[in-house]
Amino acid sequence: MQQQFFQVSVTHYALKWKVDFENKNIGGDVRVNLDVKQDTSQIVFDTRDLSIQAVVVNVNGCSKDSEFTIKDNGDLGQKLIVSTAMLKSGDKVILDIKYESSDRAAAIQFLTAEQTTDRVAPYLFSQCQAINARSIVPCMDTPSVKSTYEAEVCVPSGLTCLMSAIGQGSKPSPCGKRTVFLFKQPVAIPSYLLAIVVGHLERKDISDRCAVWAEPSQAEASFYEFAETEKILKVAEEIAGKYVWGRYDLVVLPATFPFGGMENPCLTFITPTLLAGDRSLVNVIAHEISHSWTGNLVTNFSWEHFWLNEGFTVFLERKIHGRMYGELERQFESQCGFEESLIRTVNDVFGPDHEYTKLVQNLGNADPDDAFSSVPYEKGSALLFTIEQAIGDNARFEEFLKSYIQKFAYKSVSTDEWKEYLYDTFSDKKVILDNIDWGLWLHKAGLPPKPKYDSTLMEACKDLAAKWTTEGSTVPTDGEPFAKMSNSQKLAVIDAIRVNRGTFGDRMPMLTATYKLDQAKNAELKFSWLMLGLETKWAPIVDVSLAFALAVGRMKYCKPIYRSLFGWNATRDRAVSQFKANIPNMHPITVKAIQSLLK
Ligand SMILES: CC/C=C\C/C=C\C[C@@H](O)/C=C/C=C/C=C\[C@@H](O)CCCC(=O)O
């Protein structure tokens, strides 16, 4: 069946929102501009748990109240179907929809003042990717439809409101005790990039176009941690082309934010777990900056082609690192991605025959959140790495990357379109490209062929790890070699021990003391240490793991920790009780993900 956005498509949303912290909802008016492309007599929007109060349709300047129905759409929410007179191709339609979001809207978490870092004021933030925008606005919630937006958001006075758009200032609300913040996003974006934060926030400028926002107690630390943002942005522009979004700001969210970062245009959302104190996790910023081109400008056509967003972004992130820290670092990070992340996800999380280990997936009617994993990230970037090597000319491959971005900027793209463009660009290398097993890479489950990496930096990690996992060997007592390594190498050492933990034995206390792992400030390193302790059933790790999973809502960490604690008889009951008791404090997306582990 043809999708509705081929017949009629949104070009602009004008939002008027009133944020209600008492009722934990958003009261909304939205004016939607639409272009009719094929004759039709209905307009269909995605919604989830919205209460729709009125719809007025205006066709070519004539307004009238309209009939609408709400139809259940299974796991995907509800369809709002607006009946209209027969619309003709070329008609200009404006819809005014009055509605209210539910207090369980999937896209937003409302926090009381006590649940925030500074405990000063209530807070709210959104996470619309993949299909949660529909829980805060009726919309065509597919990455195939791109539109501009503007917004007027009324919030309690004293709070700051930020959106994935350029701020246009604020004014006192006529209703008193409230402030209205104004925004414009002049670049057409898919619905999943709509974003809002409201809270007690302080701003620190990094450069003319970059600033970091955080709760005041974290403002200084955030400013230090992300001071290199402008520098990274400039390197990204050298590789990918001009930055078109005007501002690149960051906002450091409360700890319940479920992801490392989210590439909301003009305003990347960041987890506070990146505040390591030594800038060692700033790679996430390179990742989110890269999305300004791959994802936000060139967007995956549907969630089944998510690798076009994430695989390209990881590849670009590592290109940036290659420029900043050298090609050996890029090779090392790419190897870590394949060996530690991809292999673990394919073999241990899903199993090698699972649909969700394919690069191009068939999601059917499933919620894309259920398919989310490192596969599109790491299998996708490994494919690009493989093609680059096969072509044998990195500079030319980078030119291809830039021209691909230019060609598909402001559009949504499918895997077939990308592949056709690859073949067009490298028409002189057809034989080489034909040697790539496309069926296997794109459509088969399981691990793809491993690319060849320069493993100079990895060898040192594997050698050190082997000292801990070789049966009968004397384990290291000198912490210096580990202390001298980069943070990503330290992580690779622990991950390599995890891979070979079958022969690690009862060395966890020694390892912890020698490398002072119990004092790790870097969240990635701490997480890996916790997982190694849980995987080797080291009793002292249980309390620390429970505390970490309680304090940190980032799913990359708390999901595997809970999975491991639920799977260990000695810890299951404690872990289940902690999780259940903490649900009121958790983000709805995280609750759903952890609940799925208990099924
Ligand atoms: C194949 C799956 C298809 C679509 C899924 C799309 C979105 C899934 C949804 O769960 C949202 C994901 C948002 C991710 C944001 C940032 C990531 O890069 C974070 C990665 C994990 C982390 O670092 O915490």
Ligand SMILES: [Zn+2]
């Ligand atoms: Zn990403």
